[in-house]
Amino acid sequence: MINYHPSIEILTDYAAGSLPLAHSLCVSTHLEHCNECQQQIKKLETLGAHLFDQGHTEHRQLSNLKDSFFKRLTEEPEDLVESPQANKKPVNEDVMQWDDYKIPNSLRQFITKGYNELNWMRLSPSFKIATLYNEEGGAQVALTRIKAGAHMPVHTHTGDEITLVLQGAFSDESGVYRKGDFINRDASHKHQPIVTKDAECICLTVLDAPIEFTGWFARLLNPLIRRYHPHSH
Ligand SMILES: [Zn+2]
Structure with missing residues (x-):
């Protein structure tokens, strides 16, 4: 749902x-x-x-x-x-079944084999990111993969962030987000997502500008994020 x-x-x-x-x-x-x-x-x-x-x-x-x-x-x-x-057309006829770990059609040009074959970069023991492509002018399209039950470091956005849940679920202070949910956050939003305990969470993420971590991870992660995001230099 x-x-x-x-x-x-x-x-x-x-x-x-x-x-x-x-x-x-x-x-x-x-x-x-x-x-x-x-x-x-x-x-x-x-x-x-x-x-x-x-x-x-x-x-x-x-x-x-x-x-x-x-x-x-x-x-x-x-x-x-x-x-x-x-x-006359029955409702839901066009809606595909969302099978576990099936790559959505729109993403097949970027993910040809499977999620595991992507070039994942480990940013913390429980948090990995794989860039799908960087748009000219700034936006970064990436997959984020977070282990079951893990807390993501508190972070703010310098630009808008769109998140689409592909696998699993996560929550923050505003609600619980499951497969297919489309979440749009603006730059002023500061949040700490937590992945549900039952399964890891994979999300499609579009960042207008790189995320900035504000917690204790900041010193460790921000240089990595900046290096990883070629438009932020
Ligand atoms: Zn919708």
Whole structure:
């Protein structure tokens, strides 16, 4: 059961193709397993096509288009309500089963064999990180792997952080996050995630800027993180 979804702003940017590649990757992976957001994207695409057909997009700024999206979303005009035929399709048909340790389709270009084959870098006895790619201009896409029951060092973000849970679960002071949950944290957020005791946790993470550890690990980890993140020099 997925409880945390991308915001409507993120989904709209995704549908409009204006979301950075790194962030799109997280959204695509979430969509593979979230029927609710798939429906939302379909709705946004229908609205986009509808507005485009009416010539509304010409000479208009993207922000205006977004305003229209939100307005139309809340209005639910009759001509945009899905036809009964579209509703015949059983819910969840498009949603893949989320098998244990199955690599999501969106990530197969980066993870060809399996999680174990990646180039994991050990940052502490219980915390490993593997970079999938670094986007030009800064964002880092990585997998983090934390042992069952482990506390991650307290850290803050100098940029936004998106986390998508791929395996296992973790919690922080705001809640418990399980497979498929999409968590977006801004720079002001300081938190200490704890992995549940039953299994290790693997997450897909997009960092706009490298994380900074604020606890006793700071001296040990920050130079490693900086070395590991080529855009932070
Ligand atoms: Zn969702």
